[in-house]
Amino acid sequence: GAGVSQSPRYKVAKRGQDVALRCDPISGHVSLFWYQQALGQGPEFLTYFQNEAQLDKSGLPSDRFFAERPEGSVSTLKIQRTQQEDSAVYLCASSPRSGRVYEQYFGPGTRLTVT
Amino acid sequence: AQTVTQSQPEMSVQEAETVTLSCTYDTSESDYYLFWYKQPPSRQMILVIRQEAYKQQNATENRFSVNFQKAAKSFSLKISDSQLGDAAMYFCAYLAGTSGSRLTFGEGTQLTVNP
Numbered sequence: 620g621a622g623v624s625q626s627p628r629y630k631v632a633k634r635g636q637d638v639a640l641r642c643d644p645i646s647g648h649v650s651l652f653w654y655q656q657a658l659g660q661g662p663e664f665l666t667y668f669q670n671e672a673q674l675d676k677s678g679l680p681s682d683r684f685f686a687e688r689p690e691g692s693v694s695t696l697k698i699q700r701t702q703q704e705d706s707a708v709y710l711c712a713s714s715p716r717s718g719r720v721y722e723q724y725f726g727p728g729t730r731l732t733v734t
Numbered sequence: 735a736q737t738v739t740q741s742q743p744e745m746s747v748q749e750a751e752t753v754t755l756s757c758t759y760d761t762s763e764s765d766y767y768l769f770w771y772k773q774p775p776s777r778q779m780i781l782v783i784r785q786e787a788y789k790q791q792n793a794t795e796n797r798f799s800v801n802f803q804k805a806a807k808s809f810s811l812k813i814s815d816s817q818l819g820d821a822a823m824y825f826c827a828y829l830a831g832t833s834g835s836r837l838t839f840g841e842g843t844q845l846t847v848n849p
Contacts, residue, residue: 650835652835652836652837654837659841659842660841660842661738661825661827661839661840661841661842662779662825662837662839663839664836664837664838667835667836674835675835675836678836708777710777710779712779719767719829719831720829720835721767721784721829723781723837725771725778725779725780726778727776727777727778728777728778730777
């Protein structure tokens with residue numbers, strides 16, 4: 620079946636622009652995660668949804684970052700007034716599990732470059 | 735807070751040989767999961783192997799096996815009969831068992847396989 624998909628795969632934004640990154644999880648998966656991966660680093664947790672409820676947003680680096688999953692399926696990560704330090708790969712993962720989410724299936728990521 | 739450390743930024747191995755990637759972690763919990771993920775240039779994070787902390791037996795998946803030393807908080811990955819397709823960035827990751835949702839990743843080890 621289809622895996623996790625993300626769009627766009629690449630995004631170039633000028634500093635100060637707003638961007639929206641989309642994640643389509645595997646159908647039926649209740650849990651959805653966003654991670655940020657800076658160049659040469661491991662991914663870092665941003666936020667977690669269980670269905671439409673955002674259960675953990677403690678990893679969002681500032682109030683410029685906002686994520687939503689209004690119908691418990693597709694999710695959008697929005698970054699307002701982008702800054703150069705926002706340049707990274709943004710990974711989305713989904714899971715059929717809730718609670719102990721030890722199965723996470725990752726998408727290919729969106730590479731954001733802020734110029 | 736949990737931390738994951740990979741002390742080998744780069745490793746190389748000859749095709750058909752065996753290589754071991756190191757990982758140490760720090761946690762005060764007794765119930766958790768450990769993972770090795772592979773990330774090729776396509777950026778898609780692929781699960782290689784998973785270990786539950788309560789299991790004493792080391793996990794194996796075909797040519798991949800782990801050496802899990804719970805007391806030492808060490809979790810190394812052994813790749814046997816290395817193949818060209820094994821070349822990738824490898825990440826060690828931790829998931830708390832009691833409140834497990836977010837993965838905590840190490841910095842990664844870039845593995846090169848020489849023909």
